[in-house]
Amino acid sequence: xxxxxxxxxxxxxxxxxxxxxxxxxxxxxxxxxxxxxxxxxxxxxxxxxxxxxxxxxxxxxxxxxxxxxxxxxxxxxxxxxxxxxxxxxxxxxxxxxxxxxxxxxxxxxxxxxxxxxxxxxxxxx
Numbered sequence: 066x067x068x069x070x071x072x073x074x075x076x077x078x079x080x081x082x083x084x085x086x087x088x089x090x091x092x093x094x095x096x097x098x099x100x101x102x103x104x105x106x107x108x109x110x111x112x113x114x115x116x117x118x119x120x121x122x123x124x125x126x127x128x129x130x131x132x133x134x135x136x137x138x139x140x141x142x143x144x145x146x147x148x149x150x151x152x153x154x155x156x157x158x159x160x161x162x163x164x165x166x167x168x169x170x171x172x173x174x175x176x177x178x179x180x181x182x183x184x185x186x187x188x189x190x
Contacts, residue, residue: 067093067179069161074184077151085146085184087161094118094137098164099144100177101135103157103186110160115170116144124170129155151188158183 073085087099100115114125114135123135134147144161162177164170171177 067097067163069093069099069163069179069181071159071161071181071184074159074186076187076189079151079153079188079190081151081188082147082149083151083186084148085159085161085186087144087146087181089142089144089163091139091142093163094139094142094144096166097179098166098170099137100162100164100170100172101144101146101159102162102174102177103155103159104183105154105157108157110174112172112174113159114146115164115172117168117170118166122168122170124172126172148186151186153188153190155186156188157186159186160184 070088101113104110132150163179164177
């Protein structure tokens, strides 16, 4: 069974930083690519970033490039999303999700089979 648990959300002022964590089992992180998505109220769920199972490749959405960074700590069985220079439009529920271990990571919502419960990130202006 694949379980993903997000943590680290909260309220921050514009320009501030937050780090989200996605904890999973060692087996999960060795078997799946892990991505981050976000969903604002009334909007579709959008891709944010993904890292391959071996940590070799990452992809970031254009909207977060240069501000957000996805990384993986295999020793802690955790994938992180470091978010800097946050903007009010980054406000959303952030989800981590697992997909098949494609060498070229996928960015579509339907490519991900397992999802965490979500973490609220609110950026005030």
